[in-house]
Amino acid sequence: MxxxxxxxxxxxxxxxxxxxxxxxxxxxxxxxxxxxxxxxxxxxxxxxxxxxxxxxxxxxxxxxxxxxxxxxxxxxxxxxxxxxxxxxxxxxxxxxxxxxxxxxxxxxxxxxxxxxxxxxxxxxxxxxxxxLGFIVPKPATIHTGKKVAVIGSGPSGMAAAQQLGRAGHEVHVYERESKPGGLLRYGIPDFKMEKNFIDRRVEQIKGEGVTFHCGVNVGVDVTVEALLADHDAVLYCGGSETPRPAGIGGAELQGVHDAMPYLVQQNRRV
Structure with missing residues (x-):
């Protein structure tokens, strides 16, 4: 202690x-x-x-x-x-x-x-x-020859991609939005967490051999069947932007809005 x-x-x-x-x-x-x-x-x-x-x-x-x-x-x-x-x-x-x-x-x-x-x-x-410069890319020294797709680049997708990349797999992350981070980027306002922290982590993960494909909406721009055919494994990390119902009277009234769509909209603008 x-x-x-x-x-x-x-x-x-x-x-x-x-x-x-x-x-x-x-x-x-x-x-x-x-x-x-x-x-x-x-x-x-x-x-x-x-x-x-x-x-x-x-x-x-x-x-x-x-x-x-x-x-x-x-x-x-x-x-x-x-x-x-x-x-x-x-x-x-x-x-x-x-x-x-x-x-x-x-x-x-x-x-x-x-x-x-x-x-x-x-x-x-x-x-x-x-x-102090302790956080740097740690690319794998041995490669497995296996190819993995990760759908979604929120915290779970990024963490999985990093671990899979370090295990020696070829990792491709598919993200619907224009930048990685998921709700870390689009659901959390800057006063809680500025987005440069996400950017520097993404750079580390890229340095470990992971490839990010942004602006790709899986199920629309590319089919799940195509991903399954082209990769040895597909990991689903899509998360959820569905707001949780407040369960209170008046929530259906005009002018009452859920926070999640508002936050995503505002973070996109920022």
Whole structure:
């Protein structure tokens, strides 16, 4: 664990926001990043619980090894921290920004309403890794000769494409929109996550040999039968843009709109 008495001595802290007078002037992210020293202090609060609920069944759905990388950050080992984080999570810079953080809900320190700032530390690890040049393409050294199509380039499609490419397969990703990212790009507004983070991840994945085909609507521009005939395997990662019904009276009235079509429309314009 980080600091044995850290959770007793250090208060929970997360990034502060820009003043309202500044953030109303733009639509970008407005959280002020914490310094490395501040992030390390937050990592020191991790208790290394006997049963770490943060990545158990009620915590992180991708089973991030949270106590491990908290300890690595506390000890200033950012390279090993991003390696550990990448072992379970292809895109920690995305989840560190938009994940609802069930890990913090499950944190033992949440019994006192002051959980470890896990999401803040996760984002800091990813951003620091980019700053230090630790995140680079890792192309396969052995190729299988197998060809795989991935339909959809949202987070599942991108992650699958990256893992398949690193396994040595020839991977082709088919995306209906003009740019990769799925709802990461078209469903999340810039103030939650700016799109340059998606672009640099796509460049890494391309550097690992994955080919993206944008503006291709599978089922319209190319048939599923054609993909099945031309590839050894086809992976369906289409996701869903169908809004979830609110189930409340008045939702059918004129002037009441679902958020999803609005967000997609506005992000396309941006």
């Amino acid at each position: 980080g600091k044995v008495t850290g959770f007793l001595e250090i208060d929970r802290q997360v990034g502060k926001y820009q003043p309202a007078s500044d953030r109303i002037r733009h639509f970008r992210e407005f959280t002020i990043p914490m310094s490395d020293a501040e992030v390390q202090k937050q990592s020191a609060r991790c208790m290394d619980c006997g049963i770490p609920y943060c990545h158990g069944p009620t915590g992180c759905p991708v089973h991030n090894q949270i106590p491990d990388w908290n300890d690595l950050v506390y000890n200033n080992n950012w390279e090993e921290a991003i390696r550990n984080l990448h072992s379970t999570n292809n895109f920690p810079e995305f989840t560190g920004r938009v994940c609802p953080a069930p890990c913090e809900e499950a944190c033992t320190l949440n019994l006192e309403d002051a959980p470890v700032a896990i999401k803040t530390v996760e984002q800091a690890i990813a951003d620091k890794a980019y700053e």
